[in-house]
Structure formats: structure tokens, C-alpha cells
Amino acid sequence: MMIETRYTKDHEWVRLDGGIATIGITDYAAEQLGDVVFVELPKVGKAIEKGGEAAVVESVKAASEVYAPIAGEVVEVNSAIEGEPANVNAEPMGAGWFIKLKVKNAAEVGALMTEAQYRDYLKGL
Amino acid sequence: MMNKQGRSTHGAADEHAHFETISGDRGLDHEEPLIFEIGRLGKCGVDLPEPEIKHDRLGGLRRRGTVGLPGLSEPEVVRHFVRLSRMNYAIDAGLYPLGSCTMKHNPRLNEKMARLPGFADIHPLQPVSTVQGALALIEQLAHWLKLLTNMPAVAMSPKAGAHGEQCGLKAIKAAHKAHGQKRNVILVPESAHGTNPATAALVGFTVEEVPANERGRVDLAALKAKLGPNVAAVMLTNPNTCGLFENDMREIADAVHKAGAYFYCDGANFNAIVGRVRPGDLGIDAMHINLHKTFSTPHGGGGPGAGPVVLSEALAPFAPLPLIVHYDNGFKLIEDDAEAKARDLKPFGRMCAFHGQMGMFVRAMAYMLSHGADGLAQVAGDAVLNANYVLASLKDVMSAPFGQGPCMHEALFDDAFLKDTGVTTLDIAKALIDEGYHPMTMYFPLVVHGAMLIEPTETESKRALDDFIAVMRGLAEKAQGNDKSRFQGAPFLAPRRRLDETAAARKPVLRWTPSAKSTAQAAE
Numbered sequence: 001m002m003i004e005t006r007y008t009k010d011h012e013w014v015r016l017d018g019g020i021a022t023i024g025i026t027d028y029a030a031e032q033l034g035d036v037v038f039v040e041l042p043k044v045g046k047a048i049e050k051g052g053e054a055a056v057v058e059s060v061k062a063a064s065e066v067y068a069p070i071a072g073e074v075v076e077v078n079s080a081i082e083g084e085p086a087n088v089n090a091e092p093m094g095a096g097w098f099i100k101l102k103v104k105n106a107a108e109v110g111a112l113m114t115e116a117q118y119r120d121y122l123k124g125l
Numbered sequence: 126m127m128n129k130q131g132r133s134t135h136g137a138a139d140e141h142a143h144f145e146t147i148s149g150d151r152g153l154d155h156e157e158p159l160i161f162e163i164g165r166l167g168k169c170g171v172d173l174p175e176p177e178i179k180h181d182r183l184g185g186l187r188r189r190g191t192v193g194l195p196g197l198s199e200p201e202v203v204r205h206f207v208r209l210s211r212m213n214y215a216i217d218a219g220l221y222p223l224g225s226c227t228m229k230h231n232p233r234l235n236e237k238m239a240r241l242p243g244f245a246d247i248h249p250l251q252p253v254s255t256v257q258g259a260l261a262l263i264e265q266l267a268h269w270l271k272l273l274t275n276m277p278a279v280a281m282s283p284k285a286g287a288h289g290e291q292c293g294l295k296a297i298k299a300a301h302k303a304h305g306q307k308r309n310v311i312l313v314p315e316s317a318h319g320t321n322p323a324t325a326a327l328v329g330f331t332v333e334e335v336p337a338n339e340r341g342r343v344d345l346a347a348l349k350a351k352l353g354p355n356v357a358a359v360m361l362t363n364p365n366t367c368g369l370f371e372n373d374m375r376e377i378a379d380a381v382h383k384a385g386a387y388f389y390c391d392g393a394n395f396n397a398i399v400g401r402v403r404p405g406d407l408g409i410d411a412m413h414i415n416l417h418k419t420f421s422t423p424h425g426g427g428g429p430g431a432g433p434v435v436l437s438e439a440l441a442p443f444a445p446l447p448l449i450v451h452y453d454n455g456f457k458l459i460e461d462d463a464e465a466k467a468r469d470l471k472p473f474g475r476m477c478a479f480h481g482q483m484g485m486f487v488r489a490m491a492y493m494l495s496h497g498a499d500g501l502a503q504v505a506g507d508a509v510l511n512a513n514y515v516l517a518s519l520k521d522v523m524s525a526p527f528g529q530g531p532c533m534h535e536a537l538f539d540d541a542f543l544k545d546t547g548v549t550t551l552d553i554a555k556a557l558i559d560e561g562y563h564p565m566t567m568y569f570p571l572v573v574h575g576a577m578l579i580e581p582t583e584t585e586s587k588r589a590l591d592d593f594i595a596v597m598r599g600l601a602e603k604a605q606g607n608d609k610s611r612f613q614g615a616p617f618l619a620p621r622r623r624l625d626e627t628a629a630a631r632k633p634v635l636r637w638t639p640s641a642k643s644t645a646q647a648a649e
Contacts, residue, residue: 035626035627035630035631037627037630037631038630058630060626060627061568062568062571063319085631086631
């Protein structure tokens with residue numbers, strides 16, 4: 001089965017695979033931020049509420065928080081982007097992922113936007 | 126090409142304009158090395174007598190190697206810094222449109238007063254009886270600040286805007302503690318200066334954002350919805366960083382107080398309302414005043430800031446030490462808790478060792494006295510008039526997100542007018558350097574896309590504004606006219622071309638290391 005990617009209004013993407021959700025920021029977010037120069041990721045094992053702070057991302061233009069679109073426990077973080085923040089700009093939807101969460105409630109993912117819905121949302125901005 | 130006086134800007138030597146000079150300098154543009162590269166270890170510009178050390182008390186801590194400081198003669202030092210200063214931009218060299226920074230002229234009268242020996246040559250540890258004049262000046266400045274804000278108390282010691290925020294929030298924290306309240310949330314609007322959430326975090330609070338409404342003001346309903354038993358205070362800037370007056374202040378103050386919280390106002394933009402609006406009348410509990418903005422004392426590279434904080438009746442007892450008080454023979458300082466307690470005061474501590482930035486107090490006082498109350502009201506009026514002149518003169522070629530109404534002291538533009546041109550806000554800023562101006566504030570506030578924030582201040586003449594407006598209009602037209610090459614790679618005419626900000630942030634070089642050549646020289 002193909003794994004579907006879901007999106008949020010805050011320009012994050014979520015990919016759920018067997019109870020583990022991979023989370024990152026979208027192409028649009030990466031482009032809007034400009035060159036990312038610093039990423040701060042949470043500790044593995046941290047429980048994050050839906051809407052809680054999951055990471056901090058700093059670009060040449062601004063610093064912003066990345067909020068968790070769903071609740072869960074951090075099981076893995078992408079340490080590679082802490083050392084090479086350029087990966088976030090190069091491949092935001094792939095190698096530039098931020099964290100993996102053990103999902104509390106899979107229905108929260110289903111409630112997020114589909115790719116088509118996210119595209120429509122971008123058109124309205 | 127002709128200049129404004131109608132003279133040709135192409136001299137006979139034009140054809141040679143691109144040759145390489147032997148020195149690497151270009152006319153009056155000197156290519157200046159670092160001081161470590163000019164100086165030589167072991168060289169000394171002054172004759173110092175050999176130190177007479179009778180008893181070496183350093184034991185094993187005595188330095189064995191050299192300090193590694195470059196040695197230069199006095200003329201070498203003077204030339205080095207004069208040459209560097211000529212590569213720099215300063216308020217004394219031209220208009221400084223940085224929004225939210227209030228880069229106004231620093232009157233020379235202020236400087237003259239600050240250099241009077243009675244103010245300049247005193248020390249904070251001198252006996253209080255010998256500095257009565259200085260204390261009288263601090264007291265008089267405090268009196269004016271209270272009068273202009275209609276607030277009962279002021280803490281003079283904070284040394285910058287953010288330091289003032291810290292002082293205000295510490296007073297708020299102390300007040301909640303005194304009342305047995307455990308509140309840990311500070312509400313901050315999303316257009317806030319970055320220092321607001323940073324200060325709240327530093328003082329140990331959690332920050333929650335309040336969204337802006339479509340008019341660029343705080344969303345009152347959203348703010349009210351967030352108020353609750355955990356909210357310690359709301360921090361608001363008025364006028365805000367969109368250059369707009371927050372017109373729900375009384376209603377916000379009432380709601381904040383009803384919820385048991387305090388109302389902090391960031392006074393960074395007080396210059397827009399000084400002499401016309403008294404923040405105390407709006408129901409605020411604490412506000413810092415940037416003397417280096419509103420009251421024209423130098424800032425940036427020109428001097429230290431100063432951020433006195435006015436406090437309401439509720440917060441006044443918690444003001445930090447030292448406190449200046451009148452007694453029979455003049456002024457004295459309350460320096461410790463016991464003495465404060467005897468007067469029913471509960472200072473939360475100290476912000477710094479002594480009473481604040483004396484030199485800035487003198488300058489601010491000189492500015493106030495030279496303007497008078499009516500003059501200060503005119504300062505605010507002229508600052509607002511100038512910003513609206515800029516807004517009105519540019520909004521047809523640029524895009525002003527809140528341009529349907531007047532602004533306060535600064536004009537905000539977004540990058541909608543650059544859509545599909547390939548030119549960005551950053552490019553406009555860099556092109557402005559080629560035109561001989563310091564860039565405006567860019568990408569702030571975050572509530573609009575690709576923000577450009579311009580604050581001319583009251584000190585610019587109509588002629589200076591017209592020159593700047595002509596440049597901005599020209600750049601906007603070039604950007605829309607597909608003249609992308611004018612922007613990509615700008616600045617072309619500055620001592621340095623466009624710097625790689627990304628590499629500088631990702632791989633900063635924070636320490637100078639000697640080249641092989643200078644190491645060899647030092648060993649000689």
C-alpha cells in the first residue's frame with residue numbers, strides 16, 4: 001500500500017507508516033523560510049501534545065517553531081539536519097525530515113489535509 | 126550622465142576607471158587590513174617605564190607566553206579606525222530608514238552637556254554628598270518621564286530596551302509572588318519585537334502568541350479568549366511594529382486587569398506619541414522608554430542604550446534598587462533591602478551595579494529641556510507626518526498592506542509589488558546600499574510577507590525625504606520593469622559585494638587566526 005502524505009496549514013507534512021509518523025516541513029515552507037541555518041530538535045522519548053513545540057528552525061530571515069500536528073512520543077530525530085541544515089532546503093520532503101513520532105491517535109493524521117487539499121490551500125495564499 | 130547640478134559625471138579619466146591600482150586602494154576607498162595584520166607583536170606605541178615589582182604575588186599563575194596583542198603607533202591606530210569608519214554608514218552621514226529603530230539625529234547640544242566635567246568625570250562610588258547635582262539630574266529626568274507617561278514611579282537603572290522589559294517582567298513576577306499567585310504565561314502578539322518573547326522566556330515565563338486581525342492590530346477576541354488564571358501579563362507594543370496605533374488599549378487593559386494579570390507596554394515606539402498620549406491613561410502597568418530612541422541619545426555603534434521603566438501604583442513597590450530619595454540636605458540612595466523595607470518597599474533586586482547610564486540621562490535631559498513640553502508634542506507630530514509622507518509617496522509603486530489608513534511613525538510595505546519580478550525584499554535592501562542609503566528594516570514584522578519597514582523620524586527634512594522617495598520609486602520601477610540585473614548581486618558599489626549570509630550563519634568564523642606570514646614575522 002502506498003503511504004499517503006498529509007499536510008497542515010502550518011506547512012508541515014506527516015507520513016504515517018505502521019504507527020510511526022515522520023514529520024517535516026513542506027517545499028513551500030522551506031522556500032518561504034529561505035536558507036535554513038539552524039535546527040533544534042527534541043530529545044528522543046519526549047512526549048509532545050498536538051500543537052506543542054516539536055522543533056525550532058532558524059533561517060537567514062527568521063526563527064520559527066515547528067508545532068506537532070499530532071500527539072505522540074518522539075522515537076527518532078534527524079540529527080543529520082542539525083549538522084547540515086542545508087538538507088532542509090535541498091530535500092524538505094525527503095532527507096530533510098525532522099522527527100518521527102509514535103502516534104497516540106492515528107485518526108489525528110486522517111484529519112489533516114490531503115495533497116490535493118493542501119495544493120488548493122496554497123493557491124489561496 | 127548628469128548629476129543633480131547638471132554637471133557631467135563622466136570625467137576625462139573615465140576610460141581608466143577600471144584599472145587595478147598598485148596599492149589595492151581605490152582613491153579615497155582604502156582596503157584596510159585587520160589591526161592584527163598591521164600591528165607587530167612586541168612593538169609598543171608609547172614609552173612605558175619598566176614595572177617595579179617588589180613582590181610577585183602571582184605564584185604559578187604568572188603569564189609565560191606573550192599576550193598576542195598587536196603593537197601600533199598612535200597615528201597607525203588613528204588611521205586604522207578612521208579608515209574603517211569611512212567604510213561605515215552612520216546617522217551623521219545620511220538618512221537611516223531602519224524601521225522600529227528610531228535612528229534620529231543626536232543633537233550636538235546633548236553631547237556638550239554630557240561632557241561637562243560635573244557629569245562626565247564623576248564615579249558611581251564617590252561619596253553621595255559630592256554628586257548631588259548628578260542625582261538631581263536623574264531625579265528631574267525621572268520626574269519628566271513620570272509626567273509624560275502619567276505613571277507614579279520609574280526605575281532608572283535598566284540599560285537598554287530589552288533590559289527594561291526584563292525589569293518590568295521581574296517587577297510583575299515579584300508582584301504575583303507577593304500576592305501568592307503562581308502565573309507563568311505571558312501573552313505576546315505575533316507582531317511583537319523579538320525581544321518580548323525572549324525576555325519573557327529569560328524571566329522564566331512561557332510565551333503564548335496572540336494573532337493580529339486584518340487591520341494589523343491585536344485580535345481583541347483572541348486575546349480575551351487566552352486570558353485566564355495562568356496569565357501573568359500581556360506584553361504589547363503601541364504603536365505596534367506595523368506602525369499602527371493599537372486602539373483597543375483601554376478595553377485590553379480592563380480585560381487584562383479583570384483576569385488578574387498585568388499590562389506591559391513595550392515603549393520602543395513612544396517617540397510616535399510622546400507629549401500627546403500618556404500611557405498611564407491607557408491602563409498600562411509597566412513600560413520601558415528607550416532614551417536612545419525617543420529622547421535622541423546615540424545608539425547602534427554610537428553609544429549604549431538606556432531603558433528606564435515607568436511603573437503603575439501596583440508595581441511601584443517592587444522597583445529595583447538603588448532608589449533615589451529626597452532628604453533634608455538633598456538626595457540620597459537607598460542601596461539595601463532593609464532600608465527599603467523600612468519605607469514599605471519590596472525591591473525585587475537590582476538590574477545592574479549602579480544607577481544606570483548617567484551619560485545618556487544627561488543627553489536625554491538636554492533633549493527634553495531644549496524641546497520643552499510643546500516641542501516634544503511636535504516631535505511626535507513631525508515623526509508621524511514624515512512617515513505618512515513616505516507612505517503616501519510610495520504606496521502607488523510599492524504595496525502597503527495596511528495603507529488604507531494613516532500610519533504612525535513608520536511605514537510598512539510588503540513584497541506583493543515584487544510578485545513575479547524575481548526581485549526580493551533582500552535585493553531591494555542591497556540595491557539601496559548602492560544608492561547611498563542604509564537599508565530599511567526587512568522581513569520584520571513577521572505578520573506581513575517580505576516586510577519592508579521604513580521609519581524616517583522627525584529629524585529628516587522634506588528635501589531629504591524627497592531624495593529618499595525618489596530612490597525608492599526608482600528601484601520599485603526598475604524591479605517591475607524586469608531590470609533584474611540591477612538587483613542580483615547588489616550591492617555593486619559598496620566596499621564589499623553581497624556577503625554570503627547563509628555561509629556566515631552556518632559556518633561562522635568567530636576567531637582570527639594568524640596567517641603563516643604574520644606568524645613568521647612575530648618569530649623574528
